[in-house]
Amino acid sequence: MKGRSYSLVAITFLIAAAPALAQQESPAGRIKVVSGTAYVVRSGGEVRAEVGQSVFVSDSLRTGDDGRIGVTFDDDTRLSLGPNSEVRLNEFRYAPAQGSVGLAMQFLRGVAMYVSGQIAKLAPDSVRLETPSAIVGVRGTSLAIQVVPE
């Protein structure tokens, strides 16, 4: 956390002035498991996924034929993907002290397992798991989703 030791005033200013910016700057989660071909897609570019790498809002996780990837988010939410899969993190807000929590993931194709964390506990209605054909809402839940590629 050394890189983030701004003064309190600066943090307050950032949060007050540019919530979107602050949200993009702090990682939402971290990659814990990788095998085979797995990428983080950020701003249109693919970065090879590695254990320990940060995941940010608007990143996608993408796997190849032999790929798997597992991520733990800051609120304890866990997400893992099997081969030929893609999930995009559309929203992640976890600032319970400020009353701001929310999670939205878009399941684009393939297979994935989701295990809910604190956000689903604090505000279940603020969790949206989106697929091309339906929205999944959760109440403290582990579930798996398969999406046939479009």
Next chain:
Amino acid sequence: MVVAGLHTACAPFRSRTPQPKGQATVVLLPESDGSVGRATVSNASGTVELGTARASTRVAPGQAPQPVTEMSEADVTRLFGAAIAAQPPAPIHFTLFFRFDSEELTDDSRKLVADVQQSVKAYPAPQVTVIGHTDTIGTAASNVELGLRRANAVRVLLIDSGLDGSAVNVTSHGEATLLVPTADEVSEPRNRRVEITVR
């Protein structure tokens, strides 16, 4: 559609017919403690609720979610085995207790330190959150400080065991988050603690 319905009931997830693009299959999985949560699957055409182990539905674009069926364990493994295998380990929580007005661990908690250190070492790319707490003796402000001293004492123990300092996030709740609710100015050993989350 009646025939299709019967077919679905007999062999829900082995259909040979090509699956519609964008079709989603959702299955509720039991938690690690055996309990089961709840989920809803909905779109403009309908909603179904999943509330039992391996309750499952399928939904094609533009159509209502199909009625809930139970997916067999074998089908869960066949469809989702790779994703399930890639699940990160669950976050681990520890609580260590402290002596009165001190950042010194109790004897019992001292014995747990090696466990905590070992768990952190074994965890993939660990991020550790350390939150210091106090009982309600003393002012709120002095207790925020005391909680922070406790949390920092734990941080030092973690760094001593080889954890990178940048992976530890230290905060204090002082007397604001009691484990055992008490009135103000009450000595309560169980509130003099540090909560550690490894994720």
